[in-house]
Each structure stands twice: as structure tokens, then as C-alpha cells.
Amino acid sequence: MNQLYCEAKMAFRADEAAQRGYEQVEAYLVPRPQDADESVRSSSKEALMDIVDEVGPVVDSYPSWHPLVCNHDKRYPEVAPSDRTRYKGLDHTRFFLNGFISCPYSESGKAEQLIESVNALPIHPIAHITAEKLDVTLYNPDATPVLVKCNWERVIGMDGMIPLSIAIPLILEQELPCWRWSELAETWESMRYYLLGSPHGARSSLFVNQETGQAIKKIWNSLIHTGMFGPIKVG
Known part of the structure; x- marks a missing residue:
């Protein structure tokens, strides 16, 4: 009973987190009243809501196996787009479940640099990463917003979350090679x-539901108890 109560409470907090994340991103990406008139701000808000409908809720960071951040040194997991995950030109960036928006200033040329770096990413087995300039004002009227999207080539859940059938192979592909150098x-x-x-x-x-997360936990615990990564770290 206590476990069910805790999980229900957790799910409720997740909904709150999604709403809180959206409010924070809206406050950040919709230009301030002193920088844009109300019609521009209204268009920005409408576009932002459409983007959330398309690529999912606002998040703080990605699972290190997510296609948007998977291109990194396997010894050092990454959870956010950066130069370490092969993106160039990022500036004023906010994350969503299956995409992120970066808003470099137009005169910097970074928007073009970001699009070029996305086009140069290695081919992913089950997702295609794209980048496009947005014809809307976000962050600042002098910025050029770019939307980078993870386009899944396999069916994801009806709830918009990543199913176990996708999450587990991506996790295993990333984590299994670590047995070669792991000490703990x-x-x-x-x-x-x-x-x-x-x-x-x-x-x-916000990426995986309770059923998928529970299965990931079970499989991870099974892996570490084989001893393949070394003794279990304590403390």
C-alpha cells in the first residue's frame, strides 16, 4: 500500500514538474515586454506550445543513452547537448523530451554552425536527428531560434514516452562496453x-513510465550483480 501511494505521489509530482518546466521555459524563451510587442509575444507563446505538442514536455537533462546526447566518450556519460556531444553553436538552449531549442544571436553565425553540426552527426540506428530554423521570435528579437529534433524511426508509446523495447537496447549498447575499464x-x-x-x-x-523504469532498474541490478563492472560501489 505504501509503495502504491508513493508511486502515485511520484507520478503527480512528475505532472507538476512538466508544468513547472513549461512555465520556466516560457518565461525564458518568450521575449520580454520591453523587447517585443504583445503580438510578437503572443505568437511566441503559441509557437512554443506547438513545439511542446510536437517534441514533448520540458526536461532538465536527458538519459545518457538518448539519441540527442549519445555521441560522447563512453567513459564519461553526457546528459545535455554540448560540444562534447558534437553540437556546435549552441546558445540560450532549452531541452524537451525529443528535441531542444537553441537561440544564438543572428549576427554570430552560430545558427548555421549548429545546423551543420547536426547534419554531420553519425547515423543513429533507430532515430534521425534534424535541425531547422524557426520562423518565430524566441528568446530575443535578434536571435535565430533553431529546433533540433529526435525523429524516432520506431513506434514510441501512446503516452509519448520511450518504451522498454527501445530503452533497453540503447542502454545495453552504451553500458555493456564499460566492463572493459570499469573498476566499480x-x-x-x-x-x-x-x-x-x-x-x-x-x-x-518524463522519458519513461513506471513500468519501463522498473524494468530498467531490475536489469541494471542484474548486470551489476554479475560482477562484470567490478565490486558494487558503497557510499
Whole structure:
């Protein structure tokens, strides 16, 4: 009973986190009244809501296996787009479940640099990453907003979340090679930030639902108890 109560409470907090994230991103990306008139701001808000409908809720960071951040040194997991995940020209960037918006100033030429870096990303087995300039004002009238999207080539969940059939192979492809250099096995408590993304609860996040998160936890615990990564890290 207590477990069911906690999971229900966690799911409610996840809904709140999504709403809170949207409000923060709206406050950041919709130009301030002193920078744009109300008609421009209204168009910005409408466009932002359409983007959320398309690429999912606002998030703080990605699971390290997500196609948007998977191009990194496997020894050092990354959870946010950066030059370490092969993106160039990022500026004033905010993240969503299956995409992110970056708003470099137009005169900097970074928007073109970002699009070029996305086009140069390695081919992903089950997703296609695209980048496009947005014909709307976001962040500042002098910025050129670019939307980078993860276009899944397999069916994701009806709830918009990433299903177990996709999450597990991506996790295994990333984590299994670590047995070659790992000295200690990280526990679920220390790994769930990397495996679930954030914000997250005990076994779910805005990326994966409770059922998927529970299965990920079970499989991770099975892996570390084989001893393949070394002794389980304590403390």
C-alpha cells in the first residue's frame, strides 16, 4: 500500500514538474515586454506550445543513452547537448523530451554552425536527428531560434514516452562496453540520473513510465550483480 501511494505521489509530482518546466521555459524563451510587442509575444507563446505538442514536455537533462546526447566518450556519460556531444553553436538552449531549442544571436553565425553540426552527426540506428530554423521570435528579437529534433524511426508509446523495447537496447549498447575499464559497479541510486533523465522519480521520469523504469532498474541490478563492472560501489 505504501509503495502504491508513493508511486502515485511520484507520478503527480512528475505532472507538476512538466508544468513547472513549461512555465520556466516560457518565461525564458518568450521575449520580454520591453523587447517585443504583445503580438510578437503572443505568437511566441503559441509557437512554443506547438513545439511542446510536437517534441514533448520540458526536461532538465536527458538519459545518457538518448539519441540527442549519445555521441560522447563512453567513459564519461553526457546528459545535455554540448560540444562534447558534437553540437556546435549552441546558445540560450532549452531541452524537451525529443528535441531542444537553441537561440544564438543572428549576427554570430552560430545558427548555421549548429545546423551543420547536426547534419554531420553519425547515423543513429533507430532515430534521425534534424535541425531547422524557426520562423518565430524566441528568446530575443535578434536571435535565430533553431529546433533540433529526435525523429524516432520506431513506434514510441501512446503516452509519448520511450518504451522498454527501445530503452533497453540503447542502454545495453552504451553500458555493456564499460566492463572493459570499469573498476566499480555503480548502484541504481547513483545511475538513475543517467538512465532515467531528469526530472525523475524513484523509477520513472518524463522519458519513461513506471513500468519501463522498473524494468530498467531490475536489469541494471542484474548486470551489476554479475560482477562484470567490478565490486558494487558503497557510499
